Amino acid sequence: MTALAGGIGALVLGLILLIVWWGHFLTVLAGAIPIVLLIGGALAAYLGYEERKDQQQIEKEMNSATPPPVPPEPYPTQEEFNRVKEESEKYKKEVEELQKKLKNDQDE
Numbered sequence: 001m002t003a004l005a006g007g008i009g010a011l012v013l014g015l016i017l018l019i020v021w022w023g024h025f026l027t028v029l030a031g032a033i034p035i036v037l038l039i040g041g042a043l044a045a046y047l048g049y050e051e052r053k054d055q056q057q058i059e060k061e062m063n064s065a066t067p068p069p070v071p072p073e074p075y076p077t078q079e080e081f082n083r084v085k086e087e088s089e090k091y092k093k094e095v096e097e098l099q100k101k102l103k104n105d106q107d108e
Helices: 002-019 023-062 076-108
Strands: none
Touching: 023 076
16 A cells, blocks of 8 residues: 555656756757667667678588488388398308207207
């Protein structure tokens, strides 16, 4: 409740002082406008410069970028399938031979 009363009091006092000091308010406003324009213009120029610099960097990267590698075929060809199948059979025989040899060595 005190915040409401304080806010209303500040609003009334500010309105009264604005009416009483209208000429001074216009003087301050007239002095503040060029300052705000200078700061806003400098900020806009800086942001424009940074945006242009970023755009040039992106263009430079796009021109020097290598094309992405061609992905492999999703499924092996029949030739590759047969080759892998033969290798797996060969390794399977080797494992069986090693197991037999290991069993013979343990029996001795």
